């Protein structure tokens with residue numbers, strides 16, 4: 271058998287590879303067989319309405335959700351077999367704030383670096399750089415409670431970068447952030463991606479994905495309903511010139527990704543419902 | 554990368570947590586011990602007979618020290634885990650490369666530091682009044698360490714299970730404290746009538762107290778081999794349970 275580290279060097283591989291992933295919670299099937307492959311260096315967007323399964327998918331990649339079946343590989347490391355190596359590659363900024371309550375934020379970053387193997391000195395230095403970069407240096411000695419919502423978001427992104435991740439995963443990083451900060455964050459992420467970091471971002475702001483992502487996947491009711499570069503998806507799925515633009519399409523710019531999104535998620539609800547009853551009768 | 558850095562970082566984080574709250578975590582048990590010495594040593598104590606040839610206050614000091622170790626270790630692990638679950642920082646920890654066994658060991662290690670620090674301070678304060686050193690230093694260390702491991706592990710399990718702060722207080726007040734008191738902090742079970750003496754033999758805390766007392770005063774009620782092996786076996790079993798629970802992500806992984 272060839273050790274995983276050697277396979278690494280021999281084959282070009284995907285940063286993240288997800289095969290046939292299924293996850294059911296007690297009262298809902300959140301993922302119904304998801305396949306996603308994200309090549310190294312890609313800026314990848316996962317789009318979907320609330321409850322589509324985005325957070326469940328992302329949490330599975332870092333081991334916070336245990337899938338019922340399927341396989342997850344991170345830089346070639348199978349998550350179940352080599353969790354440490356797989357997680358070492360990832361920095362995660364989750365959807366829900368999860369910052370230690372009373373620890374000064376400078377300490378939080380220092381500890382985070384340590385969890386990923388940085389020495390104390392190195393970690394302090396990197397923490398200082400990131401705090402300064404995210405305009406949090408003035409607040410370095412206070413706890414999470416003394417930060418605004420936007421500051422807490424930025425802190426979580428800074429924290430996700432402490433371990434020098436090859437893959438940065440952001441779950442709705444711009445939710446509740448004002449326009450100016452959002453644009454700053456976008457340019458920061460673009461720059462990071464240019465320098466080689468693979469980025470996986472979930473959002474329900476579609477224009478965000480259209481602007482940033484090389485490729486997007488649209489997820490709805492636990493299934494990927496479309497996947498590809500935004501331009502291709504638009505070309506393939508946009509409404510015909512002559513079709514009526516009422517209901518959900520009333521305020522949508524024709525030929526935008528948003529149009530495709532609504533077509534693929536909003537309009538499939540009925541079909542989805544039919545499909546589900548079919549599944550139930552089969553079972 | 555040095556492979557032990559993540560583990561020691563978590564130890565540092567946990568020690569930092571209790572050290573910052575030193576007024577709540579370290580000082581109270583020391584003050585309590587001083588009160589015991591005042592009450593039982595100088596006012597009431599003279600009216601109570603010697604036990605195993607020791608003045609009453611000296612007889613209860615090992616139990617007080619053990620109680621400090623036990624409470625310190627338990628509440629360190631359980632409050633830290635409970636809080637981390639509450640503010641969700643536990644999810645951040647679980648997403649890092651730390652292995653389950655490293656997380657458990659780090660929680661135990663910090664509980665050990667807090668517990669043994671408290672126990673040692675209590676002994677230093679108490680024994681400085683009477684000017685006697687511990688009789689069997691390494692035996693004392695052995696029992697301090699293993700009882701701290703036992704109660705850190707229990708604290709980890711309780712912290713993982715707890716849905717409310719109340720349930721943790723309930724364990725401390727209605728399970729641990731009675732077991733500790735009835736385990737012979739304040740009396741020798743030789744003095745108990747049957748069937749209470751028999752019942753006491755089934756209290757695991759009895760062996761822990763008895764061993765600790767042997768380490769400090771050189772006297773014991775139970776066969777030493779029992780106390781030694783029992784304490785270590787319980788510690789190992791609970792450690793195994795904790796690692797298993799972390800591995801399956803008990804009440805932490807969805």
Ligand SMILES: Nc1ncnc2c1ncn2[C@@H]1O[C@H](COP(=O)(O)OP(=O)(O)O)[C@@H](O)[C@H]1O
Pocket residue numbers: 295296297298299300318319320321322323324325326327807
């Ligand atoms: N811990 C949980 N227990 C039960 N159901 C859950 C849990 N987390 C999410 N769900 C359900 O799973 C589905 C997918 O949720 P989620 O992954 O959070 O979607 P998204 O992030 O796209 O909004 C939803 O129907 C949600 O209600």
Ligand SMILES: [Mg+2]
Pocket residue numbers: 324325326365441
């Ligand atoms: Mg979500």
